[in-house]
Amino acid sequence: MLSTGNDEQVEVGERILDAAASCLVAMGMERVTLAAIARRAGVSRPTVYRRWPDSRSVIAALLTERITAAWMALSQPGTGREALVERIVAVAARIRHDEVVMQVLHHAPDLAMVYISQRMGASQRRLVDLVAAELAGAQASGSVRAGDPRQLAAMCLLITQSAIQSAQVVAPILDEDDLSTELAYNLNRYLS
Missing domain, CATH: 1.10.10.60 (Homeodomain-like)
Known part of the structure; x- marks a missing residue:
């Protein structure tokens, strides 16, 4: 060919x-x-x-590719709120173990902070779009509360992003399994 x-x-x-x-x-x-x-x-x-x-732009594109790939690699385990939360939690665990993402988060805080506190990056916008679409479907089936799906997705992003970036800080209190359990609980309660 x-x-x-x-x-x-x-x-x-x-x-x-x-x-x-x-x-x-x-x-x-x-x-x-x-x-x-x-x-x-x-x-x-x-x-x-x-x-x-410049190299920072290459790294930003790399992060977008890695984070989006983490979402796309995990198939939806079903429909509705619980399945969506399960997928979000699995993606968070995958990102917490991604050597490239963690290298930037822990060793390039100036770059990471741009996407944590100043503006949404391409991967964050993409994830909000993907999650919002699934939230709309879950709302139609009655498993997610009413509200603007993009706003709900943005809040899910903030909750999950915080769990990813602070996992190392709370590791003595919440091991990986406990962190995933608590993240799922929070997301499920928020979306119920």
């Missing part, structure tokens, strides 16, 4: 993001440069620059 130019562009973009993940884990956020990413991806620096203006 012949590859189209667009397929090649996607493959190059994926190689660059994979290289960025590898650099981030191996070198830490402070030492990741576009040159290092290009070298690891086997492409020229201008090839990377055509897609992203």
Whole structure:
């Protein structure tokens, strides 16, 4: 099968993001440069620059890809509120174990804080859209309370994001299983 130019562009973009993940884990956020990413991806620096203006932009795109992939990788275990909460909790656990996401969260707080306290990133907007769509369906079946699905989804994002970013802080009190149990309880109560 012949590859189209667009397929090649996607493959190059994926190689660059994979290289960025590898650099981030191996070198830490402070030492990741576009040159290092290009070298690891086997492409020229201008090839990377055509897609992203700097290494922080590559890392932001990488985070979007990782977080969105975590959601898409887990199939919906059913319909309704309990199934949706189960999926959100499973995605949170997966993200808590994602080496790349945790590297940024714990070792690049200035970058992480942009998406925690200043503005929503692409992955957050995407997750709100995905969760809102499922919430609307759960509302139609009567398992989720009335309210604007996007507002409910945004609050679910805040609750879950807080559990992810603070998991290490409360680990002496809430181990992984307990954290997941309490997160599920909170989300279920909020959406009931």
